[in-house]
Amino acid sequence: MSSSALTREQSSKAFDGHQYVYNHESSTVGCKMKFGVYVPAKAEKERVPLLIFLSGLTCTEQNFITKSGVQRLASEYGFIVANPDTSPRGCKIEGDSDKWDFGEGAGYYIDATESKWSKNYRMFSYINEEFYELIVKNFNVNPNQIGIFGHSMGGHGALISFFKRPGQYKSVSAFAPICNASKSDWGINAYTKFFGQDKNLWKQYDATELVASYHGPKPHAPVLIDQGSDDNFKDKQLFPERFIDACKTASFPIELREQAGYDHSYYFIMTFLEDHFKYHKKEFEH
Template identity: 85%
Template sequence: MAATGLTREQSFKAFDGYQYVYNHESETVGCKMKFGVYVPQKAEKEKVPLLIFLSGLTCTEQNFITKSGVQRLASKYGFIVANPDTSPRGCKIEGDSENWDFGEGAGYYVDATENPWSKNYRMFSYVNDEFYQLIIKNFNVDVNRIGIFGHSMGGHGALISYFKRPGQYKSVSAFAPITNPSKVEWGIKAFTKFFGQDELLWKQYDATELVASYHGPKTRAPILIDQGSDDNFRNKYLFPERLIDAAKKVSFPIECREHEGYDHSYYFIMTFIEDHFKYHKEEFEHIK
């Protein structure tokens, strides 16, 4: 189908479908944004489930589509898989490209409230409103079967999207997510700039805080989180046990699997990504 308001930059035949890269002018973040989308052959004839993948720090739209092996699985399971960039780019804000863990490539999937970031760094609204609707409008999506997952900063983004938008996503999973950003160096650095000193705002974008007050619909199976035991970020920035403990206190089901010997890389993701496809497929199959 023809894409409206999109410019196609790349098109690659992969398995029975196509891996595309598009750009568009975003009203939400005020710049041109790129994204990848894999469209299986099945989507040419019928509406199919959608998975949105959010990438981690320093990534563009390219990392996931070139390193994860997602195309084979999207073809096998008949899913459209869409992945946006991780931040606005080219906004020329002083300080947005000086460090790898903040600014360009590191938007943290939040809506900033402090100047000069609040005009462009609105990635939460971009992902969950503009990008979400853009994919539905332009591709053959079954709107009743949409899930979200991500890695590291993107795992954080997926979890907060699920908790902050009850019912919008029917399934959610994550690889090595930042679970408690308001309490770790990466998050504190970013949140101080994006939100100032208002720690109540910080908590509104923190999965460990959000799960404690979540009252929306729940996934049928526990939320799936995969974590590598040899991830050098695990005990300084990720802290999966904090999310698990908070979830247990409110009887929210989360399954965190720790995998011996795996690190934080895409080798870890490519090893276990099919488990995530199976997980989302099983969640979708129970939707009437």
């Protein structure tokens, strides 16, 4: 899929590289999309690994690059780190900005089928086709060393991308992902609008459902998931234990670390972010 030219909105020196923000006209979602990309100095000389980070509800391309401290790690490990926006914006669809947990800022990384939403809310295809190809084409990425990870709704997005596109990503990990989206109140509200009442469509974008039918390459080390014990959403929206049970049934390797005292915030992410870099680095080396 071809992408239009990139327009640079921001360039900031950070450690040995640069944090950029670009926009482009997306043919997939039919509007202008923004994304962040950190490019370390190493990428000026050779192809380097790529990590794609997907953010959570209410986020834009700015949250991760301003709150996580990712630039230090990306520089140290020599990774390009790219993070798209979470949703189409400015499409002017009635109801897409009425609530914080649906629409703009809450695109759920799915391809909607209901006619009202299906033209623009195609974030699954955007992430895994247009955006993916745009980053690989325009930056010095090693195509054999690409991983995906994310937080909350973005953790859900990373997991479903890994399961639905076997072999496209070398590695996957997540912070407090929405593990069973078709059964959480957030997901039920969104999926009813995006897909209508056909719950078989809902299951196609639910990590707990997808792991059972996954037959692609398995990671060398169990997939890393970090979950804060004091996360207010854990038991009502995220359902990590359901995902763990499904992974065990499917013999899919998973490691869920419950981190005592941590909540759902970026303080949690910044604390354990380097562990995820280490995890992906080991997977890239196999």
